[in-house]
Amino acid sequence: MPPTPPTARDDLIDLRSPEFAADPFPVIERVRAAGGSAPALFVDTMEAVLFVEDEDVRTILGDRRFVLDPANVRGEATATRSDVLSSLGIRPDLVTYLTESLLDKDAEDHTRLRKLVSRTFTVRRVNEMRPRVQRITDDLLSRLPDLADADGVVDLMPHFAYPLPIAVICDLVGVPAEERDVWRSWSDRLSGFDPARPDLMNSALGEMVEHIRGMLAARRTEPTDDLLGALVRARDEDGGRLSESELITLVFTLVIAGHETTAHLLGNGVRALLDHPAQWGMLREDPGLLPSAVHEMLRYGGTAVIAKARYAVEDVELRAGLVAAGQRAIAVIGGANRDPSVHADPGRFDITRHHGRPGEAHVGFGHGLHYCLGAALARQEGEVGVGSLIAAHPNLSLVPGREPRPGRVPGTLRMDSLPVRL
Template identity: 35%
Template sequence: MTDTAVPEHPHDADGPAATSGPDPFASEFDLSDPAFITDPAAGERWLSGPRPVCRGKFADGSDIWVATGYQDVRKVLGEPTLRSRPPGDSHRQSMLSRGVPEDIVDMFDSTLLTMDGADHMRVRRLVTRALSARRMQALSPAIARVAERLLDGLAAEPEPDLIAHYAHPLAIIVICELLGVDEEYREQWREWSETLAQALRPDPEQFAPAVRGMAGVTRKLIDARRAAPRDDLISELVEAQEDDSERLNDDELVALAMVLVQAGHETVRNLIALGALALLQHPDQLRLFKENPGIGDRAVAELVRHTAPVKHTFRRFATEPVEIGGVTVRPGEAVQVVLAAANRDPAEFEHPERLDLTREHNPHLGFGRGAHYCLGGSLALIEGEIALTSLFDRFPDLRPAVDPAEIAPRYLLAMQRFPVLLSPEEEK
């Protein structure tokens, strides 16, 4: 959207005569409209349609700017004057308006996702150090063992579901392994994590107990690791509390652990499920994936670009006027970026609609960019490669048990089910 096509800002126009045709600031990207979330056409419009910056609405009904073009999204993610922390108490009020209880709001009002500047760098530095390459590589054998065990279970299921019996449990087990969540709590955390995944539109009666339960267990784990450290992420972060220069208080540690659980498992769950579906829908690429294990890194990066396990980021708020894609975002206004659309922008990617596991130019934004680049991006790639390789090695004849159109995800909803057939004999 350029200044010559539309007014710089809605209230810059001199009344109805200032533009002709449809209102260019109509709220088409409307997260407050349930139909937008469940209508597949709405999502497809943002993946394949025009790429100007336009107006929209957030889940609480507030106005936002929406950026979908690759260069616009890239600028938003790297722009230092756009902050994650909403102005004033708007973040708190937004959660309260969606029915989140006040004590839960307090817990989520200042997390890594809504921190900026020195506080954000302090916490992020600690987590980055804990999520070292050594720790990630050390997890690979454990991930492979988890995958094989779950695949054994998948084969024993009378009606195997790739999400319920493989993608979801693998993702939550690995993140629990990383954090150091004891076995006795893992099934409960799995249930809580499913509830927390609905944070955009939470059911207060389910959401609040899940948050309180996970927070309570996390505090128990913090106390236990303080008394007897282990080789896990919680122990390492507790140890960092002894460093006064970068001290994390227990409330910050609890919030951080919960954010890592939610971000870490939901992204991987979606990557495995969507990646498997995409490969099954592109037999030539699936054959390439099976026959060329050396392309694993590149292949999974392309699956991230093509399937968009994370569709969009959290809002960014302007602290001063900033130009994005020909419009001026004013102080206090919010910008939402659609990663799924940016990663299919034909101005950046040749034949973006194609799944091409050999794609060489792939500067995808699937894990974001800049200060808030996904901390677990490297782990997600490792998990995705191991999970998909193990899956198709074990079940080379795997295929959907239903028409893919029945299970394909709606725009903002993850795939909920993925019934599969594991062998040719099941066709009889």
């Protein structure tokens, strides 16, 4: 059934608004002060309920009573994801590639896909990437002075924060270096989806699908040792349990999710350090604080502000209120990560906060079944990237009069530019 747009109401928080995209935290704190939950319009224009407290966020993300696919809610006449995407103008032949992602599967389907990727996306493979991550980082840093203007100012987003993670994930997956720019273009069009211009999403997704088909055909003709080659072997040797469309979706999910969030972890993290010069100096003097610093970057300014909407399969009583069966709930990651009951003085950026503490107090990588598969790689890139930047340019600073420009992608915290003086 097609989705029914919600009735106009003054009490709905519009998660698509430029104000929320630029700075979501005032809205989050108003919701917290009002009891921890509030009705909202999600990015697909449908209504949901926000939850901002750490306890509720972890329940929504980790409890099997919440599912991503509304088709898994029995007895509820809920619009399917395909219905919603079709109503937004996505071509019918492309909808399947946006509904079969590892990020959108529940229970057994998610476990099935995750096992196939985990078989190849191993801790050992990630650890073996570290020298390559360091070489890519060093190469990018060596080019920064030549890219700076006459005043020594360079924009870190296009020249460092984006190129580092896309080079790393493309190396890991097996995307040739000469194709990285076109993947970045596809990613920009997909992440910046404008409901008024579905043609941009359709063209990007259509081009990407055909490109991946060609990559898969090449791996079957000439097997490789990269992640893509391993996935092809896993698919072909698995008795058909992984469909071709699922394999294609896995590939573009890994590439796009593998660089978008890390690029903005780097951008947001460097911005936070430069906004707090004492913290920058502390990290410059003691690189051993890098692991703790990366965790604080994730807590204080992680890319994902909200998680994908979940549906309650039955009535669930949360701390901030009841979620009725079939109702959509949105876990606000940015709210949990600034919950004062978990994080003392949560608005303070403190790179020593996580030092010596086991595990993760934040939910920057999610929680439960959908905990980020690439968390170890993202932490590694954050440590290598930020540590090397500080070592190479210890006096890096923001530029008075040239403010970083925030991004405008709903549900994320990101910057389109980060001008700095070397």
